[in-house]
Amino acid sequence: MSADRLAEPDVTTWNRHEALFLDRLKTSLDLEDFTEYAACREGREKRIWSRARIYQGEKLDRVMVSQYSLRRGRVGLVIFAYPRVEYDIPVFLLHVGGMPPERTLLTLDLAPSSPGMDLSPFCAVAETHRPALDLPDTPLEWLSAVTSPHILHCAFKPLDPDGFFAxxxxxxxxxxxxxxxxxxxxxxxxxxxxxxxxxxxxxxxxFRNDPAFPVYTRAFGKTMSDVLAEAAFGGDPGVSIAEEIEPPPPSGSWVNKKLGVGWSADAQERVHEAPVFIRPMIRRIIEKEAAKEGMAQVDVDLVLRCEKKYRGGDG
Incomplete structure (x- = not known):
């Protein structure tokens, strides 16, 4: 496969969003100097790809702009933009994907980069567009500790393309x-x-809780997933990916004595791919399913069946 084809993604729903972002930031970023990471897997019936570019500017330490496609119709755009620590600028966080426009996954926020940051300008924008897009007026629980209370988000619901672009x-x-x-x-x-x-x-x-990373790891493999994580969370200050990745639990360490259910190593590793904050809930659900079926040990087949059952077949 040619390098040009690997680097350039297909035409997607999000191309105009990326183009607008880079056009508006053209005086704040050096758009001629960037680092690019790209991956592509192609078979007879499918082609999946990912492309991430890292930019910098005088006031911005790291701006990652990434597009990806994991299956036909399932495309996404991620923009994580962090200020340099010498400047009091909020973090720009965007992840929009799913299968738009009918089933769109969205997180859009200007997250505070310092205690007590004035986010009233963003609040005004959010209050204008949230009702127009029919988005929930609630925090995103798994990110509520670090995001603003004005975050725009939805989970696999219809989202008007023109309204969201505005x-x-x-x-x-x-x-x-x-x-x-x-x-x-x-x-x-x-x-x-x-x-x-x-x-x-x-x-x-x-990094710990974003459900996109386990999905990305399954699609492209751990090595490429770690590269993307470094692109998204490196910089100054940067996350040490090796230190943040919790090792999988040792084989046999999960045992529910009350239900009489143990776990195989590969089943534990599968659950370990889920975000930290939902692993206990997933474990309880699967152990109850195992007990209901009279299984003494949870295997990976049961985990996969539970994923399909509780995700409505979209796992």
Whole structure:
């Protein structure tokens, strides 16, 4: 396969969003100097691909723009953009994917990079577009500790493409004009350290809990998944991927004595791919299913059957 084909993704729903983002940020990023990571797997009946580019700017430490396709009709766009610790600028977080527009997965936020950051400009944008897009007025629980209370999100629901594009544009404009352009360099050691700690905690929380990474790992393999994680969560401050990846539990370590159910090693490893915060719930559900079926040990086949059952066949 040619390098050109590997580097350039198919035409997708999200091309105009990426183009708008880079156009608006053209004076804040060096668009001619970037690092690119690309992966592609192709077979007779399917082609999956991923492309991520890393940019930097005077006030922005790391801006990752990534598009991917995991199956026909299932495409996504991820933009994680972090400020340099010398500037009080919120983090731009976007992950939009699923099978749009009928079943769209969305997370869009300007997350605080320091305690007490004024997010009222973003609040005004969110309050305008949330009802227009029929999005929930609730926090995203698995990210609530590090994101703003104004986050726009939905889980596999219809999302009007033109309405979302307008919301996306408004958030980009707000981030640029209210924060990036107005930010002045602040070298106060206490402030710099507070921003460093806030940014590092945000990166760790997203890395630990984002359900996209196990899916990406299954699609492209662990090596490429680790590369993407470094692209998304490296920089200054950066997450040590090796330190953050919790080792799989040893074989036989999971035993529910009350139900009389143990676990095989490969079944444990499969559950371990899920985000940390939902593993206990998944384990309880599967152990109850095993007991109901009279199984003394959970195997990977049961885990896969439970995935299909509780995800409605979309696992």
């Amino acid at each position: 919301a996306f544009e408004a958030v980009v404009e707000t981030w640029l004009h209210h924060y990036i352009e107005r930010a002045e360099r602040d070298l106060d050691p206490v402030s710099v350290q507070a921003r460093r700690e806030t940014l590092l905690e945000l990166k760790k929380e997203v």
